[in-house]
Amino acid sequence: MDELLVPASNRKHLLLGNEAVVRGAMEGNVRFVAAYPGTPSSEIIDRFSQLAEEAGVYVEYSVNEKVSMETACAAALSGVRSLCSMKHVGLNVAADAFMTLAYVGVRAGMVMVVADDPSLHSSQNEQDNRAYAKMAGVPMLEPSTPEEAREMTLSGLDLSEAYRIPCMLRTTTRVNHSRGPVRFGELPREKPTASFTKDPFNLVVVPMVGRKLRLALMEKEKMLREEAEKSPFNFVTGQGENGIITSGVSWLYVQDALRDLGLEGKVKVLKLGFTHPMPRKLVGNFLRGVGKVLVVEELEPFLEEAVKGIAQEEEIPVKIVGKGEQWIPRAFELDSVKVKRAVGRCFQVPYDPPTIFSAPELPARPPTLCPGCPHRATYFSVRKVFGDEAVYPTDIGCYTLGVLPPLRMADFLVCMGSSVSTAGGFSRVLDRPVVAFIGDSTFFHGGIPGLINAVSHDHRFLLVILDNGTTAMTGHQPHPGVEWTRRGRIEPAVRIEDVVRGCGVKKVALVNPLQMKKTQEVLDDLRRQMKDPGVSVLIAKSPCPLFERRMTGKKQKIVFKVQGDCDRCKRCLRELGCPAFVWEASAAGEECIRINEALCNGCAFCAQMCPSIKPEKIEG
Amino acid sequence: MRIFFTGVGGQGTLLATRLVGEAALEEGLPVVVSEIHGMAQRGGVVESAVAVGNLSSPTIADGEADILLAFEPLEALRALPKCHGRTVVVANTVPIVPFTVAVGQSTYPSMELIRSSLEAKVARVIWVDAVQTARRSGSERGANMVMVGVLAGTGKIPVSGKSWRKAMERVLPGKVLEANWKAFQSGFDLGAPGSE
Numbered sequence: 001m002d003e004l005l006v007p008a009s010n011r012k013h014l015l016l017g018n019e020a021v022v023r024g025a026m027e028g029n030v031r032f033v034a035a036y037p038g039t040p041s042s043e044i045i046d047r048f049s050q051l052a053e054e055a056g057v058y059v060e061y062s063v064n065e066k067v068s069m070e071t072a073c074a075a076a077l078s079g080v081r082s083l084c085s086m087k088h089v090g091l092n093v094a095a096d097a098f099m100t101l102a103y104v105g106v107r108a109g110m111v112m113v114v115a116d117d118p119s120l121h122s123s124q125n126e127q128d129n130r131a132y133a134k135m136a137g138v139p140m141l142e143p144s145t146p147e148e149a150r151e152m153t154l155s156g157l158d159l160s161e162a163y164r165i166p167c168m169l170r171t172t173t174r175v176n177h178s179r180g181p182v183r184f185g186e187l188p189r190e191k192p193t194a195s196f197t198k199d200p201f202n203l204v205v206v207p208m209v210g211r212k213l214r215l216a217l218m219e220k221e222k223m224l225r226e227e228a229e230k231s232p233f234n235f236v237t238g239q240g241e242n243g244i245i246t247s248g249v250s251w252l253y254v255q256d257a258l259r260d261l262g263l264e265g266k267v268k269v270l271k272l273g274f275t276h277p278m279p280r281k282l283v284g285n286f287l288r289g290v291g292k293v294l295v296v297e298e299l300e301p302f303l304e305e306a307v308k309g310i311a312q313e314e315e316i317p318v319k320i321v322g323k324g325e326q327w328i329p330r331a332f333e334l335d336s337v338k339v340k341r342a343v344g345r346c347f348q349v350p351y352d353p354p355t356i357f358s359a360p361e362l363p364a365r366p367p368t369l370c371p372g373c374p375h376r377a378t379y380f381s382v383r384k385v386f387g388d389e390a391v392y393p394t395d396i397g398c399y400t401l402g403v404l405p406p407l408r409m410a411d412f413l414v415c416m417g418s419s420v421s422t423a424g425g426f427s428r429v430l431d432r433p434v435v436a437f438i439g440d441s442t443f444f445h446g447g448i449p450g451l452i453n454a455v456s457h458d459h460r461f462l463l464v465i466l467d468n469g470t471t472a473m474t475g476h477q478p479h480p481g482v483e484w485t486r487r488g489r490i491e492p493a494v495r496i497e498d499v500v501r502g503c504g505v506k507k508v509a510l511v512n513p514l515q516m517k518k519t520q521e522v523l524d525d526l527r528r529q530m531k532d533p534g535v536s537v538l539i540a541k542s543p544c545p546l547f548e549r550r551m552t553g554k555k556q557k558i559v560f561k562v563q564g565d566c567d568r569c570k571r572c573l574r575e576l577g578c579p580a581f582v583w584e585a586s587a588a589g590e591e592c593i594r595i596n597e598a599l600c601n602g603c604a605f606c607a608q609m610c611p612s613i614k615p616e617k618i619e620g
Numbered sequence: 621m622r623i624f625f626t627g628v629g630g631q632g633t634l635l636a637t638r639l640v641g642e643a644a645l646e647e648g649l650p651v652v653v654s655e656i657h658g659m660a661q662r663g664g665v666v667e668s669a670v671a672v673g674n675l676s677s678p679t680i681a682d683g684e685a686d687i688l689l690a691f692e693p694l695e696a697l698r699a700l701p702k703c704h705g706r707t708v709v710v711a712n713t714v715p716i717v718p719f720t721v722a723v724g725q726s727t728y729p730s731m732e733l734i735r736s737s738l739e740a741k742v743a744r745v746i747w748v749d750a751v752q753t754a755r756r757s758g759s760e761r762g763a764n765m766v767m768v769g770v771l772a773g774t775g776k777i778p779v780s781g782k783s784w785r786k787a788m789e790r791v792l793p794g795k796v797l798e799a800n801w802k803a804f805q806s807g808f809d810l811g812a813p814g815s816e
Contacts, residue, residue: 014651039657040657043657178652178653180653256677335681336677354704357703359737365695367629368664406723
């Protein structure tokens with residue numbers, strides 16, 4: 001039995017925050033889950049996918065976050081509790097649905113998990129999505145620990161169902177990817193039956209319906225504020241003249257800070273878990289009881305501005321500090337030292353920060369494309385044909401690592417799908433070739449409208465679709481074009497080539513990028529054709545080797561070795577940058593190039609660029 | 621007790637982290653674990669943390685790690701800013717050469733520099749050839765368990781042998797359990813006080 005499905009007991013389970021969300025959803029009888037993967041949220045949909053059959057839950061990897069939210073809300077409208085999850089920037093994609101779904105609401109509970117990424121561990125920005133809850137007017141819960149993630153997912157479903165509005169569960173990386181002891185509650189047994197009653201004057205948002213729903217939403221917000229006032233997720237601890245208001249993972253840093261500064265129990269702490277609508281009375285009463293307040297939160301001054309507003313309206317003479325150079329930084333994650341420093345300064349308690357030992361300058365260990373990665377081969381060949389002259393808009397996935405030397409094959413990126421549309425813009429204003437790169441999963445996610453736009457406006461660029469058969473970066477999740485599965489090779493649900501042709505692209509070519517000569521010939525031909533306006537597409541198709549091995553169990557048969565006639569031109573190091581290559585001193589003290597056999601994946605690409613590299617059979 | 625883990629993608633640091641967390645939980649100690657996912661399979665640095673006892677923060681700030689468990693010597697030195705004067709370091713001596721060094725863009729620091737830089741600052745460094753120790757106990761793949769074994773052997777975390785065993789049963793599937801337990805035990809003997 002899956003660990004997340006075991007019955008309630010006294011034993012606590014050490015779960016990731018993301019796993020705790022799944023358990024909470026199971027306890028809340030969620031039967032419909034849809035998501036597009038994205039760090040730090042991916043394990044939510046991955047764990048649901050693993051237990052779907054056993055638990056009787058419908059789980060789908062949707063094409064993007066907007067699609068996942070819309071799919072899941074239809075289930076909730078039909079009386080089936082649902083959940084969708086996404087990384088923070090995923091909510092930008094889903095925002096169109098999100099903003100108006102708040103008006104229309106749901107019938108059964110629906111939770112939207114939105115995972116922010118302070119410090120940009122795996123993201124392009126560190127936007128604070130709490131602003132979205134306020135903008136849309138939906139209730140928001142913010143867990144601090146995995147146990148709270150379970151409880152709040154469960155409560156969020158009840159809250160959503162009671163007020164017929166989706167509930168946002170806002171997490172951050174340190175909640176999603178922390179493990180902590182989690183108590184298991186009972187799992188319900190009854191399976192909901194879906195039904196739908198036609199109600200167009202509440203469900204079809206034409207202006208006259210939207211006007212009515214707008215007012216209804218404001219009424220709901222009032223009632224939800226009353227819920228926040230009495231929510232067990234908002235509570236006060238400690239005593240004294242000094243106060244701290246905090247939420248999410250910051251609460252944990254506050255606890256350690258107070259303990260280490262000898263202030264445990266001597267500072268009044270308002271811990272907020274239900275943070276929108278803000279419990280105004282609770283906050284007001286808290287402010288009246290203290291002389292000075294420090295607001296401790298990551299990213300934007302979301303709580304701080306609300307708290308200051310309440311103090312002003314209620315005419316409470318209390319000093320409130322939060323964001324600022326001396327206090328709590330706005331950029332990046334907090335930690336216990338940053339919080340101790342601010343707390344010590346704010347309440348005039350001596351604090352000696354630790355002396356930080358410095359390490360000497362050390363060689364970097366950046367993540368790189370794996371040995372045998374077909375993206376490296378594609379980049380190598382495109383550079384051969386288009387050189388430095390071309391502008392290379394890129395997109396989001398493993399292949400973004402192509403930005404690093406020696407490949408240097410990325411010139412512009414803002415978000416999922418931006419490669420295609422920005423290529424159109426660049427090509428209109430620049431007198432240079434434009435070659436855009438996008439991965440297969442990202443193409444399905446956000447690349448298609450840009451491609452149709454480019455075709456209809458006759459933009460002149462080459463789009464290279466890096467098709468490795470999976471969503472590799474986030475952990476090999478499936479997408480509509482998947483061919484390789486554990487059960488063997490299947491006919492893909494949607495062929496990328498069909499989509500490209502269906503978008504109206506006339507010049508379409510398909511290559512295996514690991515075949516260097518053929519690929520470069522095709523690229524030469526495509527470059528010549530770029531004299532004429534219009535979009536051309538090259539599909540560079542070769543499976544992610546990690547994924548292929550996992551799916552097929554295929555064993556590697558050969559490795560490559562550098563032969564004695566190597567003239568040490570170092571082109572392999574300078575132009576290819578495969579991590580299996582080593583530049584070292586030989587036994588005789590001469591510098592030489594070697595291929596690390598343990599890392600070589602046998603892709604054979606290097607042997608096509610250098611006559612001194614030859615294959616060798618793996619023995620045994 | 622704040623334990624900081626560092627290593628390279630593919631070394632099994634996250635499994636080791638989880639094992640320490642499960643063992644503490646089994647022992648009935650308050651515990652919180654933090655991991656960073658995403659880039660781990662791409663040859664980058666993988667860092668994680670376990671806080672055992674009366675602590676709440678999932679992460680460890682610079683200067684606050686009581687134990688540093690480093691699965692690779694260069695990464696041990698890179699994590700020096702996490703340490704303080706009373707930190708105990710357990711470090712694997714087997715290097716994994718970063719790509720930037722392999723292609724000649726930079727040089728791997730000498731083991732003497734790594735040793736002396738660490739030993740000059742922290743209370744104690746236990747150097748372990750985790751790969752060879754694991755090989756002797758059956759398979760190189762147990763190197764991560766050797767490292768956790770050494771940590772357990774130091775007695776710095778109040779977890780009994782029984783709880784370590786139960787945690788391992790929980791984390792690892794039956795067919796690899798005994799091999800990993802053997803690797804753990806060979807590490808345990810190295811970490812035990814007076815064994816150096």
